[in-house]
Amino acid sequence: MQVIGIAIGLAYGLGTAALAVIGFLALRFADVAFATSVSVTVGSLIVLGFLLVPLAFGTDDTLDPRAFSLLGVPTTRLAAGLALSALIGVPALAIAIVAVAQIFTWTRDPFAAFLALVGAVLIVATCVLGARVTTSVAAFLLATRRAREATGLIALLVIVSFSPVVVLLATVDWARDGLRVLRSVAAVAGWTPLGAVWSAPAEAAAGEPVLALAKLAIALAFLGLLWLGWRALVAWMLVTPQRESRKRAYVGLGWFDRMPGTPAGAIAARSITYWLRDARYHTSLVAVPVAPIVFVVALSVAGVPGNVLALIPVPAMCLFLSWSIHNDVAYDNTAIWLHVASNVSGWADRLGRVVPALLIGVPLVFIGSPIAAALYGDWAVLPSLIGVSSCILLAGLGFSSVISARFPYPSVRPGDSPFNQPQASGTAAGLIQSLSFFAAIIVSMPALAFAALGLFVNPAWHLGSLVAGLLIGLAALVLGIHWGGAIFSRRGPELLAFTLKN
Template sequence: MAAHVLRLRIALLFGSFRGDVTDIVRAAVQLLAVAAATAAACWALLSLASTNVEVALAVTVLGGSAITLGFALSPLIGATSDPLDPRRFAVLGMAPRPLAAVLAVAGLISLPILALITIAVCAAVLWIGFGVSALVSASGVALGIITCALLARVCMALASLFLKGRQSRELTGVFLLVMIVVVVPTAVFLSSLKWDGVVPTQLSEIIDVLALTPLGAAWAFPALIEAGDSQAALAVGVAVGTALLLAALWLWLVNRLLTTTERPVAARERGGLGWLAVTPGTPAGAIAGRSLLYWLNDRRYLVNVMVIPVAAAATTVPLLVAGVSPEMVALVPVPFAALFLGWLVHNDLAYDSTAVWMHFAAGVRGLSDRVGRLVPVLLVGTLFLAVAIPIAVSLHGRWSILPAMIGVCASLFLCGLGLSSIASVVAPYAVSRPGDSPFRQPSRTGAESVVSQGAVLLGVLILSAPALWWAWQGLSGDDDAITTAMWGGIGIGAGVLLIGLGVGAAVFERRTSRLMEFAEST
């Protein structure tokens, strides 16, 4: 039976090159992309032979940790059907342990694993060139391969148990956004470092930590043993323990899958409800799903979002004309963008027009309404700031100021969201109706729009003044103020956001009739 399953796995691997022309071309492109990436990784590893052990260790641990994390996340991001799902073999009557072993071995026969094996062999050759024994080198890469393969099996099984009915392009989009938030800042940071034959001090602690985690222990311990590092034994224990724990978890999951039926695909997923099928089935989740649909499809929201980067970048022109140094100007646009991103939802209720009656008719609590409406701007703002802040700091050239930038932007963004949650129910004003041009604004007789916009902007600046002051002190050379700016800014922003949500929720519930009257009259 084991040999039969392995033959089937090999047939599936080559079967991707059969079918119509489109399928063959897609499979060929994927194969070429994987081959090119593998060749580049192998060349990079072998070129490290001319460096020292510390640099080779740093690159190997960082790369190995990223690959291991990728094997864990790819089943969740890809949302693909698992051809080795244990439930497919339930009709054969195999016991859980033999089936788990067979499927674990069959999982090694895949294009990503074959590419990983090639890279791992190059890593072993690299360590042997540095004087590490062949047995230790082979043990390290073998544990790394086993860890990645078992992680993929375990995460695929978990996805089939808990995400099967919710796999969609929207959920995949969320994971991709998270990856962008993590990968882009990391890439910007690493590209800004100067190696000069030694490991940058900014990476030393990161490498030491990763070498003792399940992500990097297997890739690190051959070099640690060669260097006589006191942490080598701990790294070996973490690597072996991780592999054993994953094997036990995989056996438990196989037994669980064999005794449970596959979750049926929910009707709402078949109905094509998009984000409404991804968000939780709660009032706040439903409002968040509807808000996401608006933000991704309504031109009024899209124009507002696109204007923010342009307006933030425009602030650099007068500063450069006034003679401010480019290094200082590079830090200005991102806080401005954070300010306007938080301010963006100060009138979000008005954009619903008469559709807001659904919230009142359903008896939605004010907190659910306030929280649900903030989800889209939180996603957009977090993604933008996570990418923009490292880029701005790299242009500035002083990475030690990064914590202060995070604190300032967090304070401006979160304070804006908190005050906007209050302003949108206290002083809403008329906006262009659904379907109208976003550049066509209705005539307004009162001063509500000016008061609402100005009050939110002024309030955010006042509340964020401490974080701005600490950041300025940090720019002037006070290193302690940099850390204070980060934690102080995050604390102030989080506190204002929570208070704003509470006050906005209470006002929403008290002014139900007034808000409905406003929606009907605009």
């Protein structure tokens, strides 16, 4: 299987490198300004990828410096040997091919070609040594499960936070403004350690030898800093044992002391503990504050007025918060046997699981709605904001209570990385997610309709939105808890069998 993995990785790496070679060869015949913009932007992203991917997701560091701690090899020699060994691998081969390809782009005059040749060596050395540094940092600092979970969560948050940037880039008229955007990016990246080595031959080709030498100096200085950092890291790891997770001393029963001594209270305490400590729930909650940002950016680009955009975040956050428990049973994995063996009431199970979302959602509605109304500039919309947000939150939790008991699908197992989502057969998982997501919006249509009438016809309709939203939301929540509870009580053995298989 390792040989097969290496073969697949080699195929992907060489395929990607081949595309880059074709691109750099084509840039040889393009205008200098255009070739500079493309090569510097793409090159900077490549270097950034070599630096961040091992740190964000971690890798199996086969040549960990700590494995050589008993051999008595001098630190400098060991650091150099491990750095050279990193040249053997698919990523190093791919970046070497790309680095050689960029030489052909700048064979426009002897000085530019010379800088491109020197730059090729610097590109390979920077990428490989940078990846070597971040790989060792990841292997050393991310040895504990909590550290890996925290880093994975931060990486996911950073990735999701780039969604508004993607939305903005999608709105650019690339046929008209694409070159201007690329030039702006390349102009900044060319003076950073990420893009300086790619920009030096471009400056020479543009007739700017002083700028070319200055950027070459930046690239050399960055490589020197990487080497010093790598040597210091090797020296530190040789005398430092592997990190171990510290055992925490807990006093009392935590949330079990604070919640009522009933089946529903015990399950609520257990669910709150999960939400506070389980990285899988943290990953789901990342979407709650980020999703409204994506909506607001997309709608602002479409020309929606700023005061109208203020009405979107609170209902959107309530929607994603209520949707986050639609597969809660699958998150329990085999621990669901506790509920089945104790013959806990189905409605108690359903009620306990919605408590964490209510503890977050209710303050969100009553704190966020006044802020949104103030940003909108008219306090008359406050009843509609509370009504619509409450309806979406409560109705969504009601539907999730039913969906998680009737249609669970495979999810990340306890202790696994949040990125290790198992494959679900067929299209069932996608349909279940879509159903649980849009059902709350459909049920909330009366409250939304009254809110629209309040905005465009008569402000008196805002009170109707508040009343309708609260009544419909509470009814949907109560019905969902009882209906989902009946399903849970009836399908307990099937749910246990499902978690055992998945």
